[in-house]
Amino acid sequence: MLETWRWFGPGDPVTLQKIVQAGAQGVVTSLHHIATGSVWPDEEIARRKREIESHGLSWAVVESIPLHNDIKTRSGDFCKYIDNYRESVRNVGAAGISVVCYNFMPVVDWTRTNLTYTLPNAAQALRFEMTDFAAYDVYLLQRDNAAADYDPGLLARAKQRFEAMTPPERELLEQNIIAGLPGGEGSYDRQGIRRAIAEFIALGVEGMRANLIAFLEEVIPVAEEAGVRMCIHPDDPPFSLFGLPRVVSTAADARTILTAVPSPSNGLTLCAGSFGARADNDLIGMVREFGSHIHFAHLRNIKREPDGSFYESEHLDGDNDIVGLIDALLDEEERRSALGRTDRIPMRPDHGHLLGDEIGQEGVNPGYSFGGRLKGLAELRGVMHALQAVRRR
Numbered sequence: 001m002l003e004t005w006r007w008f009g010p011g012d013p014v015t016l017q018k019i020v021q022a023g024a025q026g027v028v029t030s031l032h033h034i035a036t037g038s039v040w041p042d043e044e045i046a047r048r049k050r051e052i053e054s055h056g057l058s059w060a061v062v063e064s065i066p067l068h069n070d071i072k073t074r075s076g077d078f079c080k081y082i083d084n085y086r087e088s089v090r091n092v093g094a095a096g097i098s099v100v101c102y103n104f105m106p107v108v109d110w111t112r113t114n115l116t117y118t119l120p121n122a123a124q125a126l127r128f129e130m131t132d133f134a135a136y137d138v139y140l141l142q143r144d145n146a147a148a149d150y151d152p153g154l155l156a157r158a159k160q161r162f163e164a165m166t167p168p169e170r171e172l173l174e175q176n177i178i179a180g181l182p183g184g185e186g187s188y189d190r191q192g193i194r195r196a197i198a199e200f201i202a203l204g205v206e207g208m209r210a211n212l213i214a215f216l217e218e219v220i221p222v223a224e225e226a227g228v229r230m231c232i233h234p235d236d237p238p239f240s241l242f243g244l245p246r247v248v249s250t251a252a253d254a255r256t257i258l259t260a261v262p263s264p265s266n267g268l269t270l271c272a273g274s275f276g277a278r279a280d281n282d283l284i285g286m287v288r289e290f291g292s293h294i295h296f297a298h299l300r301n302i303k304r305e306p307d308g309s310f311y312e313s314e315h316l317d318g319d320n321d322i323v324g325l326i327d328a329l330l331d332e333e334e335r336r337s338a339l340g341r342t343d344r345i346p347m348r349p350d351h352g353h354l355l356g357d358e359i360g361q362e363g364v365n366p367g368y369s370f371g372g373r374l375k376g377l378a379e380l381r382g383v384m385h386a387l388q389a390v391r392r393r
């Protein structure tokens with residue numbers, strides 16, 4: 001596999017030099033300064049690429065070219081935004097970058113309720129806690145009919161939790177949920193998010209899925225021509241939030257998407273932590289089934305709780321079998337090389353704990369600290385080397 005590292009661009013405190021020191025060869029990044037919906041100009045792509053290559057790294061994956069909400073709702077200016085998207089994909093392909101990750105999550109991109117969940121070893125992890133989320137949704141946001149989406153026991157716990165929170169705690173919870181996490185696309189105030197939620201709820205699951213497929217029908221042929229492999233990122237977490245329709249949460253969802261528009265350019269980001277937050281997603285089975293459509297892997301682990309809550313655990317220790325997953329991905333690579341392909345599946349250590357000096361430091365992107373990912377990548381690299389050594393025997 002190709003070891004990659006997510007970089008948020010020139011303002012990222014984790015510099016390209018540090019990425020080289022971490023031992024990654026590929027960079028995963030986006031033109032974060034370009035507004036969602038606008039075309040990515042050739043010269044901007046070329047400039048970013050030169051900067052990456054000047055450190056001996058390659059721009060392995062674009063994560064993401066975000067989709068404007070009008071594309072997801074197929075309303076407003078969606079025709080213009082789809083044209084722009086096709087243009088960006090062409091430009092990225094022309095620059096020699098062949099993998100583009102994107103998502104189709106409505107309103108909120110990846111979501112956590114606690115960004116500083118303290119572990120027994122005093123490191124800090126990202127956590128999604130159902131009680132806090134319900135407390136926000138029902139009692140602070142006061143979304144219409146929100147209470148109907150939670151069972152009575154959870155609702156009672158959420159009410160109690162909400163009443164015990166101080167105003168700054170409530171504010172922090174709101175920030176964590178709606179202000180947008182690094183690389184995420186949505187940043188809202190309370191009024192704005194209520195409006196956006198109502199619009200997407202009206203669409204329903206089938207409407208949302210139809211819009212995704214329509215987008216793929218329009219974009220995948222262009223990606224094919226441009227030599228770009230698109231890979232959709234799953235919903236994180238992989239279930240409905242705010243009563244919103246989500247259509248990339250399960251193996252069945254992935255199957256529907258991949259079969260609706262059959263093409264090698266219509267692929268998947270195997271995000272172990274996102275899909276793996278549901279016990280009914282069999283990650284290894286998904287690699288075996290979707291094999292040649294897996295264009296990118298995010299490797300991290302989580303610990304699940306019965307009510308849907310989870311926290312991000314050590315990369316190798318959690319509820320998902322990451323060693324088995326890597327083994328399956330190596331099998332897929334072997335299958336590809338038998339067919340004459342020379343590229344490797346890009347993987348990145350997805351998120352990491354806040355450790356040591358980075359705890360409490362200003363400017364560290366939640367989940368994207370240096371130390372935690374360095375540790376994650378080192379562990380994952382160890383697994384890859386060990387499994388490869390066994391295969392050579």
Ligand code: DNO
Nearest residue numbers: 064102103109110183184233
């Ligand atoms: C979280 C990430 C997401 C992901 C986007 C892809 O860490 O995996 O922000 O990059 O959803 O579009």
